[in-house]
Amino acid sequence: TLLGLGALLLTASGPAPDDVLSVPEALTVSGATAALIGVLSWPGARPGLRHATASGVASGVASALTQTVTVAVTDRSGPLLSVQVIGVAVLVAAFATGGLLLSQTAYRGGLGAPLAVVTLANPVAAAVIGLSLLGERLRGGAGGALLALTGAVLAAWGVVQLSRAAPAPVRHEPAAPVLADPEPDSEPEASPPAGLVPRQPGPGHLTPL
Template structure:
C-alpha cells in the first residue's frame, strides 16, 4: 500500500471519529448549556467525546506521518459529511435531499484537492523557532476571535485554527523523532509536544463552546478553517506545493470552492430553522357584532346650539370622551 493511500485511509477513519465526537458534543451542549467547566467534567458524555477526539487525533497523527498537510487536512471536511447522517440517526430523522447534494459537492471538491495535493511523504518540518513564532501569532489571533459578535462562528474559527496549528506542530514532532532521530526527551521536542497538547485542548473547549449554537454552521467553519490554517503553514513554511503547476493550482481552487459550497449546504441542512406558521389575522371580539347605540331619551329637548348628549355606553366608545351624566 502506498503512503498516499494509507494517509487517505487513516484520514477517513479519523474523520469518522471526529464526526461522532462532534455529534456527542453538540448533544451535550444542548443539554448542559452554559453550566460551567466543573459540571462538564463530571459528565460521562464529555469524557466519551474526549475519547473519540483522542482517537481521531491519533489517527490524524498517523496520517500526517504518511501524507503532507495539504493532503491530510482537506480530508478533515469528511467530518461534516459523516456528522450529518450520524446526527440524523441520533435525532431519529431521515437525511434530506439537500444534505445528500452537499455531500456530493464536498466529495467532488475533496477529490480535486486530493489529485493536486498528492505527493511524497513529508520531509520538511518547522524549526523550533518557527514553531514558537507560529504558536505565538496563532494564540494572539485566537484571543482576538474570542471577542465580538456571532460567538458560535468566532469560537468555531478559533477552534479550527488551533486544530490546524496543532496538526502542523504534530507533524513537526513526528518527523523530528521518527525521521531525524531526535530524542523524545529532548527539551525542544518536549516543548513542541506541550504546545500540541495545549492547542488540542484549546480546540476541544472552543468547539464545545461553539456547539452551544448548533452543529451545522460551527462544524462547517471548523472544517474549513482547519485545513486553511494548516495549508497556509505547509505552503509558506514547509515548502509544500500543489502538483500540476498553475493548472493544478486552478484545479485546487475549484475543488476548494466546490467543497466549500457543499460544506455550507450541509451546514444549513444539518439544523434547519423552524419556519413560522403563525398567520396574523383579525379576531372578532367576543362581544359579537357592534350594536347600534340606543336612541337618546331626554325629558326635555336640547336647547338650540347646545351639543347633544350621548348615553354612557355610546360615549364610552369614543376615545378620550368621558361619560356624561344621565339626564333625569
C-alpha cells in the first residue's frame, strides 16, 4: 500500500498551482463530497472500510480547499477577507472535522485496513480535484500515467490483503474445576464455655436425650 501510494504521489507532484476554485466550483465539490460521504456512511457491511474511505475523501477535499484559501490569501491583488475566502475556509473546517470523526469511527474495528484506506483516499481525492479543476498534470507523460496506474493497483491490492487478514485467535486455557466442600453430616458440637466442665453422670443414671 505504501509503495503504491508513493508511486501516485511521485507522478502527481509538481509545481504549486496558481489556479483556485471559484465559489460555484467549491460548492459543487462540497455537495458531491457530502453526498458521497452520506452514501458511504449508510449502515451496511464493512462499516470500517466505508467510514475510512469517507474520512480520507473528506480530508482530501479539505486539503484541496485549503490550497484555494492559501492562494487566495497570498494574492495581494484581491481583498484578504473576501466572500470566497471566508466561505471556503468554513468548508475546510467542516470537512476536516468530519474526516477526523469518521476516522475515529472507522478505527473501532481495528487499525489495519481502515488506516491504509484513510492514508490512500486522502491524497487520491486531493489529486483528483487538482487534476480536474486546478490545472495540475501528471509528471512523466505516458510513463507517468502508467506508473500512477501501477501504483493505484498495488495500493488497492495492499488494502484488500489488509482487509482479509484476521487476527490470530486467542487460546484460553480451561479453568481447573473447583471442588465444593462436602456438607457435614451433622453440626459440630459446641464447645462448653471456658471454665465450665459438663457433669458426668454417676453409675446407674442416664443422661437426658
